[in-house]
Amino acid sequence: MLRMSNLFLRTLRDDPSDAEVASHRLLVRAGYIRRAAPGGFTWLPLGWIVYRNVERIVREEMDAAGFQEVHFPALLPKEPYEATNRWVEYGENLFRLQDRHGNDFLLAPTHEEMFTLLVKGLYGSYKDLPLTIYQIQTKFRDEARPRAGLLRGREFVMKDSYSFDVDDAGLQRSYDLHREVYIKTFERLGLPTVIVSAMSGAMGGSASEEFLTPLEVGEDTYVRCSSCDYAANTEAVNVPAPPTVPIDGLPAAQVVDTPNTPTIQTLVDHLNAHPELARSDHAWEAADTMKNVIVKLRYPDGSTAPLAIGVPGNREVDTKRLEAQVAPAEVEAFDEADFAANPALVKGYIGPGALGSDGSSGIRFLVDPRIVEGTRWVTGANQPGKHVIDLTYGRDFTADGVIEAAEVIAGDACPNCGEPVEIARGIEMGHIFKLGRKYAESLGLTVQDENGKQVTVTMGSYGIGVSRAVAALAETNSDESGLCWPREVAPADVHLLIAGKEGGPQRPAAEDLAAQLEAAGCRVLFDDREGVSPGVRFKDAELIGVPTIVVVGRGITDGVVEVKDRRTGDRCDVPIGDVVAHINSLS
RNA sequence: CGGGAUGUGGCGCAGCCUGGUAGCGCACCUGCUUUGGGAGCAGGGGGUCGGGAGUUCGAAUCUCCCCAUCCCGACCA
Numbered sequence: 333m334l335r336m337s338n339l340f341l342r343t344l345r346d347d348p349s350d351a352e353v354a355s356h357r358l359l360v361r362a363g364y365i366r367r368a369a370p371g372g373f374t375w376l377p378l379g380w381i382v383y384r385n386v387e388r389i390v391r392e393e394m395d396a397a398g399f400q401e402v403h404f405p406a407l408l409p410k411e412p413y414e415a416t417n418r419w420v421e422y423g424e425n426l427f428r429l430q431d432r433h434g435n436d437f438l439l440a441p442t443h444e445e446m447f448t449l450l451v452k453g454l455y456g457s458y459k460d461l462p463l464t465i466y467q468i469q470t471k472f473r474d475e476a477r478p479r480a481g482l483l484r485g486r487e488f489v490m491k492d493s494y495s496f497d498v499d500d501a502g503l504q505r506s507y508d509l510h511r512e513v514y515i516k517t518f519e520r521l522g523l524p525t526v527i528v529s530a531m532s533g534a535m536g537g538s539a540s541e542e543f544l545t546p547l548e549v550g551e552d553t554y555v556r557c558s559s560c561d562y563a564a565n566t567e568a569v570n571v572p573a574p575p576t577v578p579i580d581g582l583p584a585a586q587v588v589d590t591p592n593t594p595t596i597q598t599l600v601d602h603l604n605a606h607p608e609l610a611r612s613d614h615a616w617e618a619a620d621t622m623k624n625v626i627v628k629l630r631y632p633d634g635s636t637a638p639l640a641i642g643v644p645g646n647r648e649v650d651t652k653r654l655e656a657q658v659a660p661a662e663v664e665a666f667d668e669a670d671f672a673a674n675p676a677l678v679k680g681y682i683g684p685g686a687l688g689s690d691g692s693s694g695i696r697f698l699v700d701p702r703i704v705e706g707t708r709w710v711t712g713a714n715q716p717g718k719h720v721i722d723l724t725y726g727r728d729f730t731a732d733g734v735i736e737a738a739e740v741i742a743g744d745a746c747p748n749c750g751e752p753v754e755i756a757r758g759i760e761m762g763h764i765f766k767l768g769r770k771y772a773e774s775l776g777l778t779v780q781d782e783n784g785k786q787v788t789v790t791m792g793s794y795g796i797g798v799s800r801a802v803a804a805l806a807e808t809n810s811d812e813s814g815l816c817w818p819r820e821v822a823p824a825d826v827h828l829l830i831a832g833k834e835g836g837p838q839r840p841a842a843e844d845l846a847a848q849l850e851a852a853g854c855r856v857l858f859d860d861r862e863g864v865s866p867g868v869r870f871k872d873a874e875l876i877g878v879p880t881i882v883v884v885g886r887g888i889t890d891g892v893v894e895v896k897d898r899r900t901g902d903r904c905d906v907p908i909g910d911v912v913a914h915i916n917s918l919s
Numbered sequence: 920c921g922g923g924a925u926g927u928g929g930c931g932c933a934g935c936c937u938g939g940u941a942g943c944g945c946a947c948c949u950g951c952u953u954u955g956g957g958a959g960c961a962g963g964g965g966g967u968c969g970g971g972a973g974u975u976c977g978a979a980u981c982u983c984c985c986c987a988u989c990c991c992g993a994c995c996a
Binding site (some may be wrong): 342343344345346348349350351352360361366367370408476479594595596623624625626627643645647648649650651654663664665666679680681682712721830831832833834836862865866867868869870871872874883885886893 | 921925944988990993
């Protein structure tokens with residue numbers, strides 16, 4: 333039983349000034365967590381109970397699936413990460429440090445290398461596989477900007493599992509099993525999730541899916557089809573290419589004067605104001621133009637290279653989508669100095685003639701998938717104040733390749749069925765993906781097959797944000813008054829409080845009831861503090877968010893107590909002798 | 920990485936412009952009263968004023984550097 337008279341807890345009346353999102357605000361205010369470092373939090377007793385409940389559920393589901401738990405150090409040597417090149421590729425998000433001898437270490441952001449090496453050291457036969465092992469461990473990422481409390485810290489707890497199979501069919505089975513286990517785990521946690529196709533990011537590998545909890549404060553944007561079951565992180569959306577158009581008979585490209593057209597809109601207006609430039613089929617619109625955006629890619633080794641991206645003029649370049657495409661390189665702005673170094677680029681009037689391996693600047697030029705043979709565009713003519721119209725792909729220009737970097741807009745056609753898509757935000761709670769043989773190859777993990785031949789093992793990697801799940805649960809289970817936890821993760825089943833004069837019958841009755849509830853297996857948070865006004869007790873109960881609140885108050889003279897549902901606010905009087913049975917019927 | 924704001928007891932804030940004994944509310948301690956919706960009165964304890972350097976007889980306050988937190992931007996040709 334948790335007695336508030338001696339529980340290490342102090343609730344706050346005011347919101348902490350640095351807390352923005354609900355989960356952060358309420359977890360701090362209700363005394364669950366406390367900031368200890370930039371992006372790092374201390375768990376207080378109530379918070380630690382909730383955290384362990386979440387961890388327990390995750391562990392139970394892993395174990396039930398037959399996965400086995402191991403535990404690695406968080407502090408790791410550099411060498412395995414050099415073998416896979418991640419010491420460099422992981423970039424600035426990797427915490428690197430040195431010991432007293434000057435040897436390099438890292439604080440692990442994830443443990444692919446170590447799991448691979450562990451299996452390599454112990455197993456050598458196809459008969460040992462399949463195998464899935466996991467750990468629940470603190471991970472470190474030197475986030476550029478930790479924010480939103482527990483939702484995005486620099487230190488957090490993750491459950492990560494890894495599957496090992498001899499062949500692709502085995503990997504598929506391991507992957508599918510994990511997918512099922514995750515669905516069940518999030519259901520049990522009471523966290524709504526959407527499964528979306530994803531990019532595999534810094535881990536490498538191929539197919540991958542994310543489990544996102546829909547949340548406005550989330551940092552992932554995903555699309556969902558209004559009609560079919562397609563859902564994908566915007567980073568992973570593949571825009572379908574339109575059919576090509578026969579080039580015969582298309583109007584010739586012509587360079588036209590377009591003074592004072594610094595933006596796409598002014599350009600479109602200018603064209604429409606000049607009938608001699610009119611198109612035969614429709615009035616000019618932004619989607620008929622192509623804008624060429626120049627960025628600078630910075631590679632992990634520090635080198636940089638410019639990149640030109642051609643997208644339809646009605647769309648912006650989505651930096652996240654772009655970065656997902658060029659990873660591990662990072663995207664930087666192409667600044668004045670860069671323009672100065674590339675005199676072939678006429679700012680505001682950049683066109684394909686200056687771009688690509690065959691262009692005057694030689695800058696690598698990639699275009700949106702919508703730009704296919706026979707499509708014609710209005711775009712820069714590489715001279716101040718001039719654009720070119722009817723510039724046709726495959727006849728007048730070509731690019732070095734295709735890139736998925738244009739933003740996805742609500743209403744775009746679903747890549748699967750063509751119906752309009754919706755756009756929503758969410759936070760990544762889980763990620764499953766097929767690593768394939770990348771790590772096994774770089775680290776030499778092979779087993780002998782039936783024929784005595786060495787074959788490279790194929791792997792899957794699967795993560796759940798355990799500490800983040802606590803924040804996501806707080807985020808999705810709260811109101812103006814405070815938190816309201818799902819029962820299985822709540823710090824207690826019942827918040828029992830006394831509302832009555834000290835010295836009256838309420839305290840002894842509440843003590844008695846607390847003991848009975850506990851004897852019946854109920855987890856009780858008992859507000860037995862003295863000299864605290866009833867208002868404070870009620871406010872604290874609502875803030876703390878235990879699912880059922882039992883008030884021993886004035887009804888006690890009639891032998892009844894009040895049982896209140898924290899979430900709905902529904903309350904009813906229950907004879908004190910029936911409370912235990914009543915509570916048990918709730919869960 | 921850029922711009923802006925902020926940093927003063929556990930939490931929320933004032934004081935800074937115009938340098939001179941560090942303040943308020945909540946929380947905490949003592950006493951009395953109060954007890955079904957963040958009680959009242961009285962009396963207390965607690966702060967290297969983010970850090971460092973400088974100016975000055977004297978710095979929370981002025982100057983410089985650094986650090987941290989929050990917000991906005993990171994591209995839109």
